[in-house]
Every structure is written in C-alpha cells, then in structure tokens.
Amino acid sequence: MMMLNIDDSGMARPYLRENIVFNHAHTEISTGTTLFACQFDGGVVIGADSRTSSGTYVVNRVTDKLTPLAKGIFCCRSGSAADTQKVADIVRYQLDFHRMQMDRDPTVLEAAVACRSICYAYRDDLTVGLFVAGWDESLGGQIYSIPLGGMLLRQPAVTGGSGSTYIYGYFDREFRSGMTKEECAKFVSTGVALAINRDGSSGGCVRLAIISKDGVERRLIKGDCVPRFSIC
Template sequence: MKVHYIAPNIYCCGAGTAADADQITELVSNQLALMRLQTGKQSRLVAAMTLLSERLFQYGGNIQAALILGGCDLEGPHLYGIWPEGSVDSLPYDTLGSGSYAAMSVLEHRYKPDMEEAEAIELAADAINAGIFNDLGSGGCPNVRIIRTDGTTDFLYEYRKQNKVEEFRKQYPRPHTLDLPKGTTTVISEIVTPIEH
C-alpha cells in the first residue's frame, strides 16, 4: 500500500523502497501519537514534515523513500514533497517517484485552485493513471485518500479499476502459438561447436 496513515488528519504517500516508506512512516506516526497523548491536541503537519525530513536527512539518502505528506490542521490544508535526502517542497500539488513526470504533466495541465472535491478526485486518479501507464514500476491502480478541512477522511481503494487483460485479448485476437514454417527466416551463416564433456 502506498498510502500511509500518519495521524487522523495526516496521510503520506510513498515512492521508492516500500519497506523504507513503511518503516519511516510508522515511526513518525508513533512519535506523533505520543505527542497527541502528551498535549491532547491535534497533530500539526509541520511537525510530521519536520520529523520525516530530519530522519531522512540523518541517513543522507540511504533510506530510499520519497514521500508526499498531506492533510489539514488548524492552519488549514498543507502538502509537502519530502525527498529521500530530506529536502522539502511545499506546493499546491506534487509528484514523486518513477511515474512522476507523466503524473506531473496531467496536474500541470488541469490543476486549478479551489477545485470541487469530485473534480479533484478525478484529477488525482488521472494523474496516478498517467504515472502507471507510462512507467513499468508504478503500481497497478489508483487509491485515493480524501482529507477534508472538517476533519473527515475517506479512502477510495482501487478507485478506478484498470482494464482486464481478457478485454484486450478479445479486441486483438492472436494465436496462442506462433507457427513459422522452416525457411521463413534466412540463415546467413551457421557455426556448430561441439561441446566436450
């Protein structure tokens, strides 16, 4: 799963080594839970961002986790891109990982401030799909986490199912085996080397 729980109002998407993303987000999630118990207050995104970026910086990029941290707190909505070496971007939208160029092209073309929720969900799913279809290492289908300013969240698991292989096979029938008659391919030269045992 590429969407990680950080706090009730904060979630994080990970790219890179899945185990690294799982471990660092779980560590920071536990640290924030302790902070909430001590203070009795909602977690702040700047605190989560600082904990994640400092931990990544300590390891100098050896933790191969690129993270997009998002959520809403008393300061409003925030989105941070956190690179494996600990540097941070704060942008209205962001992409990281091997499919990020294709996803960013969709976001740059269609993003606008103050989008309606349904329109933003479609844009996010289209951007994720662009990353999936244009990169072999980018997952299988979009999962969408919605974090609202009123404190509610929703998770749309496999929001948009990808096309089934069977549907494509029906459209483009081909034989199960490839039978080429002898002589189809011209042999220019032939060398036979006996193998000695």
C-alpha cells in the same frame, strides 16, 4: 539458431532453463510508483498506484501506499519499501507520543517535520521520497513534499515517483487553483491512471484519500476499471 550465454569464467553455455538465474529474491523491494496530491478549498486529495516490485518481479499488486500517520494526516511513500515503511512506523510512534504529551492532535506541519528530520539525518542511507498531507484546524489542508535528501517544501499540488516523469505535461496543463473536491479527485485519479499506462513500475489499482475537516474518505478504482489511454 541457439543463443549462448557467456558466464564469468568465459565459458559459453546455451540458454537452458536450468541455467537461468532468477535474482528477484536478492533485489531490494521497491515502491517504484506514482504519487499524486492536490489541495482544494477545504482539504486535500492524495492518490497512488498499488504496485510493489523487486526488479522485474511484481511482489504485491495491491499495496496501500497511502499510510496514516495520525488523525487526518497521511503520507504517500515512494522509494525502498523497507525504508519508507520504517520511517512511517517511527513517525507514527513519535506523533502518538506527542499527542499524549501535548494533549492534542499533532498538526500536519509537525508530522512533516518529523519525517523530514529522519530523512535528512539518514539521507546517505535511506532511499525515501514522501508526501505528507492532511487537514488540521490551524492551516486547513496542506501538502508537504520531502524528496531524497530531506528537503521540506509545501506545495498546492505535487506528483512524484517513477511514474511522475510521464505525466508532468498533464500536471502542468490541467492544474489550476480553486478546484472543487470532485475536480481534485478527478485530476488526481486521471494522473495516476495515465502513469500506470506508461510506467512499468506503476500498476495495479488507483487508491485515493480525500482528507478534510469531515474526516477521511477512501476511494478505490480497481485494476480492471482503471481508464486505458491510447494514441491510436
């Protein structure tokens, strides 16, 4: 039986290939995503998937959503790709200027406040959710969450993005304070992998960054090596 499409004028047209409109080019590009961060004694571990989408179209399957802002400071981006990239660019410029003016590296809190100020000032215009995480000499490892609206909250561990709704149970069950670096890395990578298996807006590979006084260690779990989970 032929399927019919009712257009705006009320005319019925068959679903022919030439009548199908691919509108992903007119859809805002989004980092509908899974973000994860956890603090350990000596630093923090942050992780994210790598899928960027425009509607149902995957525009980039290897996006790096862990964006460096300054020495030892990263932000994890979710929301509108254009908005998050621009906020990160502006904050990176501000922190670089701050470093030259103050003759010292900025702290994680200063980076988080800079992000929060922009997100709050333009809260009606931006679709941005950020985690700012890193290590500095004053407070050690820190994670700050900046959700839509511009609130700033320090947390020992946090997850966000569209995929986070699928892994809150895992997050609440498995998180504990005092984890080692490798335990945190396992906690974060497994959480992102679980979300990739369930969330259609999360996918690709798993990117991790371990930030401590020794610097930044980047890890990558390629797409074909991401663990698959099944209830069967």
